[in-house]
Amino acid sequence: MPASYLLFFFAGLGTFNGVALSVYLLWRQPVRPAQCWLAALVLMLSLRTGKSVLFYFWPDITKLVLQVGLTACFFIGVCLIGFVRAWLDPDGRQTRRDPAIALGLLVLSIGLGVAYPYTEHVRLWAGPVWFSIQAVWLACILASTGLFLRAPRPTPSTRAANTLTRAHLATVIAGVAVIWLAYATAGLTSYIVGALSFSLVLYLSIAVLLARRTAPPVAEPYRDRRIAPADAEAALRALDALMVSEGAYKDPQLTLARLARRLNMPQARLSQLLNDNLKTAFKPYLARIRVEAAKQLLREQAGASMDDVAEASGFLSASSFHRTFNKLEGTTPAAWRKAQFRVEAVS
Template structure:
């Protein structure tokens, strides 16, 4: 009896702590794309293992609980792929649509469950669906490993912008693989082994993380951490693209930490990127972007009054608008507009 209680406590506590860890990953700032995917991955694993604990100790539980667990299991592999892809591409140059695909897959899984519910189609869920989930999970594990190997070669010698190294990512993949193996071989061992493996992996990860944090002194923010040229180019391209597409410069409350969160990198890293690789401070960079936006409005036919131009470009006051414009262009906005219109008329 005591062994049964201990088994339930250890396996159930792992699932519960997984839910808590998932919430913490979403709460901890700044929240990077990789961090969101990791939170989703831990949540799906927690639901899957939680369902195992409930079913092991209460076999008469509603079949809908089993359906929820298997539905979560469908998403474990895709969440792992999303996590690795987000780590490879922290500036989201090629992964902007990944969350949409994830939501779409969730919709398909839920829709399948509504069309063919577990209680009415036991043979389907315990047969083809179960095997499809297991082998799809395995395929995602192999794909994630391949992505990690390729990315590690490309990122050799670089300092991670999101705090995650290839070792961290490899540990996540190995942990998910251990849980998969436990479930896949449950017929030879016990059904509860899957939940126990998740608890073991979760607690070992936390212990190792705390031990390494205690043993390793915090590095200086900029000491020996120059950003590689190709990584800086990609980050600056993502920054310029974000400004151009979403017009963040119009936000009069835009700050360095807020912009860094949108880029998925620490604020100190963004500051270093601008200073070392763009030779400008954040405030100067933002003023330049706003002046360029104002120039586009001033050169357009019927660009509007100066107050409208300043507001549309994100300047909080006319005095700031005039001083920033003169500092960047060496002239006033009105004089620049007149020169631009004269050049346009001469060209036509």
């Protein structure tokens, strides 16, 4: 009996955490297309393994749960292909129609489920449908592996536009393959092995990710090697998009290391990019962007308090806002705002 409880706990906890992870991936900013596909993939895996857990411990469960689980199983392969394609095309130039295709497949699968429900067509779902889903899932794994192996090495621009590395991509494909193998060999092992495999893959992936984040950064020899002009231009565009368009400067805890991670760029290389191409260090660069954002707010929001302007511009406190603003502009924010309104009134 204790073994059954432990089995249920580990299998069910993996399913629950998978759903939580998919929500986190959609909540974590910035949300990239590959990130959305990964969230959908994890959700489909969670639904599939959740169905396995329920059926293993309660065999008499309603057939509707089994139908939902098998439908989700079909979309595991679809989401895997979408994830790999989105990673290879972070700008979305060749994958704009992929979400629409997936939505069309979802509508079609729901329609087929309504027309041929599991409750009335048990042999159809337990036989041809299940084997077809397994085949499609395997085909998607093989196709994703082929796309991954043929993919060119990412350039600085594509690395900056994608927060997921080749290691992440390989880990996802391998994890999905392990889960497929667990279900494909369930007749020789146990039906619950698929759910346990998902839990194991999920926890190992999280552990590796946390270990990589806490590991000390490896110094890279960029000091004596300038960044190529084309690469520097692409990296600067990505930096500008992240800082200005997406408002990364608003994060009061933003550091060089955190910004480098979001750009998927070594910290030393980002520092070199700022020094060689913008002739500044990270802190002065960040201060200038925040002050320019504050100046825009001071012009556009006449009734905004200095505390609100400081917070909206990414400063930790009003005092640091006043100190930085005065250092760069030679005057206080309040005096600068009055001068702007005075000029507008005269003109």
